[in-house]
Amino acid sequence: MESFTYEDIQQIANDILSKVKCRPKLGIICGSGLGKLADMVEDREVIPYNEIPGFPISTVPGHAGKLIFGTLRNKSVVLMQGRVHCYEGYSPQKIALPVRTMKLMGIKVLFVTNAAGGINRNFNVGDMMVIKDHLNLSGVNPLVGINDERFGPRFPPMSRAYDIELRKLALSIAKEMGFADLVHEGVYSMMLGPNFETVTECRLISIAGVDATGMSTVPEVIVAKHCGMTVFGMSLITNKVIMEYDQDATANHEEVLETGEKSSRYTQQLIAEIVGRLDLDI
Numbered sequence: 001m002e003s004f005t006y007e008d009i010q011q012i013a014n015d016i017l018s019k020v021k022c023r024p025k026l027g028i029i030c031g032s033g034l035g036k037l038a039d040m041v042e043d044r045e046v047i048p049y050n051e052i053p054g055f056p057i058s059t060v061p062g063h064a065g066k067l068i069f070g071t072l073r074n075k076s077v078v079l080m081q082g083r084v085h086c087y088e089g090y091s092p093q094k095i096a097l098p099v100r101t102m103k104l105m106g107i108k109v110l111f112v113t114n115a116a117g118g119i120n121r122n123f124n125v126g127d128m129m130v131i132k133d134h135l136n137l138s139g140v141n142p143l144v145g146i147n148d149e150r151f152g153p154r155f156p157p158m159s160r161a162y163d164i165e166l167r168k169l170a171l172s173i174a175k176e177m178g179f180a181d182l183v184h185e186g187v188y189s190m191m192l193g194p195n196f197e198t199v200t201e202c203r204l205i206s207i208a209g210v211d212a213t214g215m216s217t218v219p220e221v222i223v224a225k226h227c228g229m230t231v232f233g234m235s236l237i238t239n240k241v242i243m244e245y246d247q248d249a250t251a252n253h254e255e256v257l258e259t260g261e262k263s264s265r266y267t268q269q270l271i272a273e274i275v276g277r278l279d280l281d282i
C-alpha cells in the first residue's frame with residue numbers, strides 16, 4: 001500500500017512554504033468547474049502541482065492543478081485550483097496528501113467545494129447545497145494503514161464533520177444576500193466513479209437520505225477531520241440525476257463544467273462573504 005510518513009509530508013509542506021511569502025490558515029479546495037473561485041484571490045503566488053515533488057497531478061478537465069496563495073477579503077488563503085480523485089487511479093492516501101500538507105503548512109479551516117448531481121427533487125441546476133453530512137459509498141478510506149497519532153487518532157469520530165456554526169453562517173449570509181432560495185442544506189454521497197450513477201443507485205441513495213452525489217470530497221473531509229481541522233463543505237448542483245429507467249437524457253461532464261461556468265458566481269460570492277467573517281485566530 002502506498003503511504004506517506006509525517007516526515008515526507010512535512011518536507012513537502014516546507015518546500016511549498018519556502019516558495020511563498022503567504023502564511024494562510026484557511027484552505028479552499030475547488031471542485032469541477034469551480035476553479036474561478038481563484039479569481040477572487042489577490043496578491044497571488046501560484047505553484048503548479050507539477051512543480052511540487054510528491055504532489056498528485058490533476059488529470060481531469062476543469063481542474064487546473066495549481067496551488068494559489070494570496071488574500072481573500074483580507075484573509076491569507078491557499079486554494080487548490082483543482083483536486084485529484086480516486087477514479088484517476090490515485091490511492092486514497094495520495095488523495096489525502098494535499099490535505100495533510102495543508103495541515104502541516106498551518107491550515108486550520110478547510111473549505112471543500114464540488115460539483116454534484118442533484119438527487120433531491122427540490123434542487124435545481126445551479127442551486128447550492130451546504131453539506132451537513134456525507135455517505136461514503138466509495139469503498140475507500142484514506143485512513144486505512146498504520147495510524148500516525150501526530151496526525152490524529154486511530155478511530156476518529158465522523159459525526160458532526162461539517163462545522164455547524166459555518167453551516168448556519170452560510171445559510172444566513174445567503175438570506176442576507178437575497179439568494180436563500182438557491183441555497184439548501186443536505187447530505188452528499190461519494191461513489192468511486194468514474195461512471196455516473198445508474199438509475200437504481202440514484203433511487204437507493206435517495207431512500208438513504210442523500211441529497212446530492214459526486215465522486216470526491218469525502219476522503220479530503222475524513223483526513224481533515226482526522227487531523228483536527230474545521231470543515232465547511234459546499235456542492236454546486238450541476239445536473240439533475242437520472243431517476244427514471246429509459247429516460248433519454250444522460251449525465252455528462254460537459255454539462256457539469258458548463259453549469260460551473262454559468263452558475264459559480266453565487267458560490268464565489270457566498271464563499272468570499274463567509275471567509276470575510278471568519279475568525280481565523282481559533
Ligand SMILES: O=P(O)(O)O[C@H]1O[C@H](CO)[C@@H](O)[C@H]1O
Nearest residue numbers: 031032114115215216253256
Ligand atoms: O467532485 P468534483 O471534483 O467537483 O467533480 C465532480 O464532477 C466530475 C464529474 O463530472 C467528478 O469528478 C465529480 O466528482
Ligand SMILES: Nc1nc2[nH]cnc2c(=O)[nH]1
Nearest residue numbers: 115116117213214215256
Ligand atoms: N457521481 C456524480 N458526480 C457528479 N458530479 C457532477 N454531477 C455528478 C453526478 O450526477 N454524479
